[in-house]
Amino acid sequence: MDFVLHTYWRSSAAWRVRTALALKGLAWESAPHNLRTNEQTAPGYLACNPQGLVPALEVDGAVLTQSLAIIAYLDERFPEPPLLPDDPLERARVRAFALAVACDIHPVQNLKVLRMLRARGLDQAAVDGWAREVIEGGLAACARLIEDRTGPYCFGAAVTLADIVLVPQMANARRFGARTDWPRLEAIEAAALAHPAFALSRPEAQPDADPA
C-alpha cells in the first residue's frame, strides 16, 4: 500500500499519525503544508480535506482525515503491534485518556483558536495564558486518570494510543510555558521519546522542520 501523509512538522495531530505509522513499520511519503502561512486552507488541499486541517493520510489515493480515525484504521489493518489492549474495559480507558487530550485540550489551544482569541482583542500574554490554563487543567486530569497505573507507559509495559497522544501534548505544554511537572507524565514522555518510533516522528526530525 502507498501512504502519503499531509503533515506539518509542528502539528500535534500529525505527530500522532507519524508515530502510529512508525510503530507499525509503515513507510510514507510526506506532503507538508505550512500552517503558519495557511497552506492548509488552499483550495487544492480543501478538496482533499474539507476541514482544512492536517493530518490527512492518502491510502492508495483514498483520503482519510482526523488523526484518531486514521490511527484506528492503521490499527485495524495492521494489527501488530496493537495500539489498544485486548480487554474491552481497558480499551475504553486508553481511548478515554486519548480523547481527554484530543477533544478537551488540543482543540481548545490550537493555532486556530488562538487566532480567534487575538481577533477578539486579546494580547499575546492573554492568549498564551489561555493556552496554559487549558493545558494545565487538562494535564492535571490526565495525570489523575492514570494515577493507579504503573509505567513505563501510560497503561503499563506496552505503548498505546494514550502515549501517542500524550507526547505531542507535553511538547505543546512546553511551547506555551505551561506546567508539565506531573512526575508520571514526565516519566512517560521520557520513556516514549527514547522509543525509536517516537524519536523518528518528532517535529524536529521532519524534513519540513523550521525551528527558526
Added chain:
Amino acid sequence: MDFVLHTYWRSSAAWRVRTALALKGLAWESAPHNLRTNEQTAPGYLACNPQGLVPALEVDGAVLTQSLAIIAYLDERFPEPPLLPDDPLERARVRAFALAVACDIHPVQNLKVLRMLRARGLDQAAVDGWAREVIEGGLAACARLIEDRTGPYCFGAAVTLADIVLVPQMANARRFGARTDWPRLEAIEAAALAHPAFALSRPEAQPDADPA
C-alpha cells in the same frame, strides 16, 4: 450488566451516549449532575471522573469516561446493531466525521470555554458570536465530508456513530442561533429524530430536563 449514566439533560456528549444505549436496547439508571450549578465539579463526582465532565458510565461499578470511548465500548460488547460499517476505510470515514464534531466543534463552544471567554471580558453577544463561528465553520466542513453520500443518515441506510454525534450538535447550533441550513444535515437530523432511539434520548425527554 448494570449501567448507571452520569448525565445532564442538555449535555451533547451525554446525549450521544444515551442514544447509543437506546440503539443497543440497554436499560440504565440516571445519575444527573446539573452543569449550570457546577455539580460535576463536586469532590464526589471528581473521584468518579477526574475530568469533571459528563457523561460517565458505570458498568457494574467500573467507571468509563469520554462519550466516544464509552460508545466504542458499547459497540464492542453489544455488536448489534453495529454503529460502524464493516469496511475499514468506511469505518475511518464515519469515525472522522464524528471526530470532526467531537474534537473540532463541541469542545470549542461548550459551556466551559464560553465561561473562559466571559472571564476574559467578552460580553454575551461576543460569546454567542464565538459559538456561532465555531459551529458554522464546523458544520460547513461536515456537510462537505458527506456531500457525495446518500441518506437518510450520514453514511446511508443505517444509523452510525456519525449520526449519534451530529444530532446533538445540530441542537446546539439552534440554541446559539447558528446556521443549520445545510439541506443534507437538516434531512439527516429529521430522519434521526424520527428514530425511537434518538427520540428517547432527547434532552427534553430526560427526567432532569429543566427548559425554564
